[in-house]
Each structure stands twice: as C-alpha cells, then as structure tokens.
Amino acid sequence: MKIKKCDTFNIKQTLDCGQVFRYTEKDGVFDLYAINHHAKITENDDEYVFECDDDAFFQKYLDFDTNYDIIIAKSQDKALISSAIAFGRGIHILRQDPIETIFSFLISQNNHIPRIKSIIGRICDALGDDMGEYHAFPTVQQLATKDAEWYASIGAGYRAEYLARNAKFFAENDIIGEWSKLPTEELRAKLMSLYGVGRKVADCVLLFGFARYDVFPVDTWILKVFEQDYPAVPAEKLSKLLVEKYGEMSGFIQQWLFYFKREEKKL
C-alpha cells in the first residue's frame, strides 16, 4: 500500500516517540513488527510505500483512519504544547495489541529503550512463531511455557517474576475482549490489579493498547517537562491533574511532550 505524505504523519516520529519497540531503521528504511505482521516501509518524494502482509492491518495499526488535523487543532494550548506539536506533528498514536503492549511496558519500567527492545527481541526469537524473516510476538500460551527463572536468564532483571505471573494469568483467563468494553477508569483498575502494573504502565497500555486518550502517562521525562509548573508533585497525582486539564486530548499531548523532551536530550 502507498500513503501520500502529509504533515500530520511521519513514520520516523511515530516509531521513535517511545510507544513501540519492535522496529528497526536502516538507511531510512523501516522494518516494523506487530503481533505476527511485518511491514517494510520505504519512502519516495511524495509517498510512503508499505510492503506488508496485510494492508488493512497496518492501515488501522498506524491510525490512518483518525483525522490528526482535528486532534492538533483541539490540542493547541500554551507555548510549550504548541512547540511540542510543531516538533512532532507527524506522530500518530499506534493501535497496538493489548497483550503485546502489556508485556512490552512491563519490561519498560525503570529501563532504557534500547535495552527494552533487546529484551523483547529475545523473547520473540525464543518463543514466537517463526514467520520466516522474523519471529512473531508470542501468544500468551507461548509466554506461559516459561517461568521467572527463564525470563531472568534472557535479561529481564527483576521484572522476570512480573512477566511469568502475567503470562500464566492471561493463558488461564481469556479476558482482554471483556476488558476492552470497560470505561477507562474501570479498565485501569483491572490493569493495575496485575502484578507489576502500576499507574504508569497501566496508562501506557490504556493509550497504546486500548486507544484510550483520556490518560496521561507520567514517567521521568514527563516529570522533567512539568517540574517547573508542578514542583515536587508525585507522578500519579500529576497524571490526574493533567487528565483533568487536557481531557480527551491527554494521550496525544503526552506523546508530543515526551518526544519533544526526549529528542531535546539526544541533540
């Protein structure tokens, strides 16, 4: 499939903004993996070209059915947010698989993004279906074949127990479909009842895995963004304050600000 370029979609910004971990970039060519799908993404002067196994899947996954001009218009606020939008205007919030998102963000806690990628990669390679060129993200049944000791052995650190226990839980409870019907507050409570899932991981899963935009994940970077305006406010309280302020635009604004702050550090 081909996607005409526009200023509200940029593949590099969308993948580099920290919401997804299974992709590589080489010489401007992106390889993106989601569940058991793969897309090779190249670009020419006026379009992105997707060589993939399922156009409809990636059309939805990359959120091309949402009008980001409207999202951006509703989000323009003070100077900081306008600057962040100007910087990351091409970000789309991906519509990721809930299970893949839960396990990915369990690994993300107190961890660096490069290392998160490598741990997820080892889990896919060891447990996921062989798709030829790559390995799929494992099913919960596949994840549940391993115990905490194994997850520690592939470098998961202290999160190994979280992964093992949740793999067992979801293998025994096919409950994602039921959860997806719940309103955001109730769904967050379900997620936070999982061992190893706190407010931050739950909010990332709500945003990236359940397409809930009335959430504002607060991590160390977002704390830095707001340390002047909200000095010494703990992460969970700050998250609640920001959702009160930004409502249904919270998830988008959070992502623009995260990308803005993190790229600033890189430069």
Add this chain to the structure above:
DNA sequence: CCCCAGGCGACTC
C-alpha cells in the same frame, strides 16, 4: 567507572 532508565511492590508511619 558511575549514572540512570517510559516504575513497581514492600514496607513504614
């Protein structure tokens, strides 16, 4: 080498 990372559960008060 030290510092820190898309935080969490356990513990204390």
Add this chain to the structure above:
DNA sequence: GAGTCGCATGGG
C-alpha cells in the same frame, strides 16, 4: 494515604 527504598541489568 503518603513517603522511602531496593531492585537487575546494561547502554551511554
């Protein structure tokens, strides 16, 4: 309910 603290690991 709010405030500390230890945690496994490896990239920078």
